[in-house]
Amino acid sequence: MIKNIWKNPKIEYIGDIAIIKPPFNYQDENELKKLANKTLEKNKYIKSVWLASSPVEGEFKIREYKYLAGEYRSETIYKEHGCSFKVDIRKVFITPRLSYEHLRIASLVKSGEIITNMFAGAGLFSIIIAKKSKPKLVHSIDINPDAYKYMVDNIEINKVNDVVIPYLGDSKKVIEEKLVNSSDRVLMPLPEKALEYIKYAILAINKKGFIHVYLHVNSKKDEDYLSLAESMVKEELNKYNITYKFINSKEVRPVGPRLYQVVVDVYIEKN
Numbered sequence: 001m002i003k004n005i006w007k008n009p010k011i012e013y014i015g016d017i018a019i020i021k022p023p024f025n026y027q028d029e030n031e032l033k034k035l036a037n038k039t040l041e042k043n044k045y046i047k048s049v050w051l052a053s054s055p056v057e058g059e060f061k062i063r064e065y066k067y068l069a070g071e072y073r074s075e076t077i078y079k080e081h082g083c084s085f086k087v088d089i090r091k092v093f094i095t096p097r098l099s100y101e102h103l104r105i106a107s108l109v110k111s112g113e114i115i116t117n118m119f120a121g122a123g124l125f126s127i128i129i130a131k132k133s134k135p136k137l138v139h140s141i142d143i144n145p146d147a148y149k150y151m152v153d154n155i156e157i158n159k160v161n162d163v164v165i166p167y168l169g170d171s172k173k174v175i176e177e178k179l180v181n182s183s184d185r186v187l188m189p190l191p192e193k194a195l196e197y198i199k200y201a202i203l204a205i206n207k208k209g210f211i212h213v214y215l216h217v218n219s220k221k222d223e224d225y226l227s228l229a230e231s232m233v234k235e236e237l238n239k240y241n242i243t244y245k246f247i248n249s250k251e252v253r254p255v256g257p258r259l260y261q262v263v264v265d266v267y268i269e270k271n
């Protein structure tokens, strides 16, 4: 008998890998193995089952996993919006929960734009933009050597070598050294660093353009967390010699109890 807690287990699918996400203090190995085997039986396309055993954390935004069932393999091909991404769930950040946001940003990109993606991971935003819109270039930066390696592979797999340029390093340094005044649009999909790095997003913008700032916002009851996100961004933008306008603010996804990932789209002009 599967215990109550597993009646509606949270399972995420990345390619042919299933990830079980229990409460992090849940330790019953036997129950977990039973659920993993049941997941394999029920979904013939799933080949490997892992337990997410820690939250996403650290500079590279990855988590700990424990092997549960099927093939002992954590690398897979994840498909989104007609693109294929080779990823190792133990080495790079990956979630299907950004899927809508990837497409939303791609739909905003106009033909000929030059884009800088400051926190690119395995290249999802960059490659989907390159495939769906007609950017001139997408500068795609990540500090995690494994994310960089997968991004390079994914650029090849999706045949966007002439558009997406991968960089390994701290986006702050890459922008200062190579991308000052280079871009029409900058993506900042790392809520923990977005405010600190706004200065470098502005540096990358060529006279005028758009910045997409991702934030985590704690919302107390009845609080307008979108206004709160805008005021956080405003406080930071006011430090620089620019004029700016908020274009749109929206929830990307809930990330915890009363905690939301929010994106603020800003248009800026350098004075």
Ligand SMILES: C[S@@+](CC[C@H](N)C(=O)[O-])C[C@H]1O[C@@H](n2cnc3c(N)ncnc32)[C@H](O)[C@@H]1O
Residues within 6 Å of the ligand: 059, 060, 061, 093, 094, 095, 098, 118, 119, 120, 121, 122, 123, 124, 125, 141, 142, 143, 144, 147, 169, 170, 171, 172, 189, 190, 193
């Ligand atoms: C939330 S993940 C990005 C997700 C990715 N954009 C996607 O759509 O799948 C954040 C990424 O930022 C990278 N990162 C963290 N600090 C960085 C920095 N200072 N410069 C560049 N990349 C950084 C991490 O290695 C991680 O891959």
